[in-house]
Amino acid sequence: MTGRGEVTTGPLAVGQFVSMIKRTLVQEPLFQRQTIKGEVSQWKQYPSGHTYFTLRDHDGQISAVIWKGRCTIHPTIKEGSVVVVTATLDLYVKRGNIQLNVERIEPANTLGAMEEARRQLVERLRHEGELDRPRKRPPFAPKHILIITGAGSAALADMHRLIENRWPGLRRTVIEVLVQGERATEEIVRGLALSRRLATPECAAQRGEPPVDLVIVGRGGGAPEDLWAFNLEPVVRAILASPIPVVSAVGHESDLLVSDLVADVRASTPSNAIERCVPVKAELEQWQDELNERLNHAMIRTFGDARRRLVNLHARLKVAPLAGINAGKRSMLTLRSNLDRAVEATFARERTRIAGLEAALESIHPQRVLERGYAMTQTEQGDVVTNVNMLEVGQHYSLHFVDGTAQTTVTEIHTNEE
Amino acid sequence: MSEKEPTYNEAAQRLETIVAALERGGMGLDETLKLYEEGAALLKICQRELMSAEGRLNELRLEDLEHELQAQDAQASD
Numbered sequence: 001m002t003g004r005g006e007v008t009t010g011p012l013a014v015g016q017f018v019s020m021i022k023r024t025l026v027q028e029p030l031f032q033r034q035t036i037k038g039e040v041s042q043w044k045q046y047p048s049g050h051t052y053f054t055l056r057d058h059d060g061q062i063s064a065v066i067w068k069g070r071c072t073i074h075p076t077i078k079e080g081s082v083v084v085v086t087a088t089l090d091l092y093v094k095r096g097n098i099q100l101n102v103e104r105i106e107p108a109n110t111l112g113a114m115e116e117a118r119r120q121l122v123e124r125l126r127h128e129g130e131l132d133r134p135r136k137r138p139p140f141a142p143k144h145i146l147i148i149t150g151a152g153s154a155a156l157a158d159m160h161r162l163i164e165n166r167w168p169g170l171r172r173t174v175i176e177v178l179v180q181g182e183r184a185t186e187e188i189v190r191g192l193a194l195s196r197r198l199a200t201p202e203c204a205a206q207r208g209e210p211p212v213d214l215v216i217v218g219r220g221g222g223a224p225e226d227l228w229a230f231n232l233e234p235v236v237r238a239i240l241a242s243p244i245p246v247v248s249a250v251g252h253e254s255d256l257l258v259s260d261l262v263a264d265v266r267a268s269t270p271s272n273a274i275e276r277c278v279p280v281k282a283e284l285e286q287w288q289d290e291l292n293e294r295l296n297h298a299m300i301r302t303f304g305d306a307r308r309r310l311v312n313l314h315a316r317l318k319v320a321p322l323a324g325i326n327a328g329k330r331s332m333l334t335l336r337s338n339l340d341r342a343v344e345a346t347f348a349r350e351r352t353r354i355a356g357l358e359a360a361l362e363s364i365h366p367q368r369v370l371e372r373g374y375a376m377t378q379t380e381q382g383d384v385v386t387n388v389n390m391l392e393v394g395q396h397y398s399l400h401f402v403d404g405t406a407q408t409t410v411t412e413i414h415t416n417e418e
Numbered sequence: 419m420s421e422k423e424p425t426y427n428e429a430a431q432r433l434e435t436i437v438a439a440l441e442r443g444g445m446g447l448d449e450t451l452k453l454y455e456e457g458a459a460l461l462k463i464c465q466r467e468l469m470s471a472e473g474r475l476n477e478l479r480l481e482d483l484e485h486e487l488q489a490q491d492a493q494a495s496d
Binding site for chain 1: 483
């Protein structure tokens with residue numbers, strides 16, 4: 001393309017110029033797969049299978065073409081119909097004509113009516129409290145998943161692949177139904193009815209399998225009308241009637257269907273349904289191994305502690321009597337020496353007292369008195385004279401000295417009072 | 419716990435609690451042994467649950483499954 005700053009040497013060939021316009025137009029994202037509403041005029045279906053028409057309203061118009069087999073054309077569409085098209089802008093260089101390549105065309109009134117019915121259904125469900133009902137929790141590890149979806153669809157292949165990655169060999173049953181077109185609603189409802197049967201223990205036992213414990217109903221992405229079955233009341237009611245958790249897994253992330261509003265789990269895509277409902281088996285196994293190890297470890301530790309305590313107690317028990325005797329011995333010895341010391345002290349005290357007494361006794365012995373120059377007087381009868389009143393004049397008395405005796409006669413008596 | 423076999427999640431949660439309690443320790447030997455036995459039984463349940471989730475992959479057409487179940491019903495009513 002010739003840039004703005006490039007110097008051109010001459011006039012552009014018109015074909016070249018128109019091609020430049022085309023390149024610019026087809027690069028503009030706004031002109032790709034745009035949804036446009038307008039009235040059909042000059043509707044012409046050619047024997048070649050292509051259909052040409054003009055899409056117009058009061059303010060503008062543009063040529064449009066539906067290439068043969070490109071999309072289904074609703075039989076009610078005719079001259080004057082108001083339609084909604086999904087189309088990409090194109091420029092036919094040879095003629096310099098801008099036109100819409102139509103990829104989808106729907107009567108606007110049909111889509112409008114569908115939208116209105118959907119809105120009313122949601123309103124009704126809200127009024128009935130179904131939108132806020134408590135959801136059933138999907139099993140942590142499902143044993144039997146039931147998938148209701150299109151046969152051989154890319155969505156089903158994706159789900160199988162993801163399941164095998166996460167939980168190889170996980171038990172699952174697929175019920176193949178039509179997920180778009182006129183019969184889709186009926187088939188999805190019948191599929192959900194079967195899921196209720198397969199969830200009963202009796203039916204499961206007869207088929208030799210655990211009961212279905214999780215239902216995934218869905219399909220891959222598509223145009224709004226292709227997903228529409230999931231906006232219809234029969235499908236919604238069948239989901240609500242399910243005794244086991246139902247995952248709604250329809251379309252792409254941005255699609256919000258009424259089935260999403262009432263399901264127990266809303267998955268943004270079929271793959272997302274698997275990611276949310278199928279745990280990674282290897283992780284669970286690892287978790288179990290860890291718990292097993294922790295359990296055994298805790299057990300061994302507890303009993304190890306108990307055993308050590310026991311061994312310790314046993315050792316202490318063995319030495320305990322000896323320790324007792326030794327302690328007894330020690331205290332006896334102490335007592336003994338204490339006693340000895342007490343006895344000793346008592347004897348010493350007594351000895352001192354006796355010595356004192358001896359000395360006292362010694363000092364009052366009569367002999368000692370006589371030694372100091374005193375004499376003792378005795379009557380002839382041998383009584384010791386202790387006062388003058390015992391004496392009589394003319395009587396004989398013996399005088400005892402320290403070294404001998406003398407006889408005497410009393411000639412005069414004087415008392416101290418005289 | 420009820421007589422009914424616990425689900426995987428119930429078993430797993432109880433098992434976590436038991437292991438945590440055993441790891442905290444401080445229980446009598448009797449109690450420890452009892453908890454250990456319960457834990458070991460729960461672990462077996464978990465392992466069995468993992469095994470039991472594996473099985474056939476059935477891809478059935480809607481009509482075929484309907485016919486199969488109708489045949490079952492007919493048999494049952496005989």
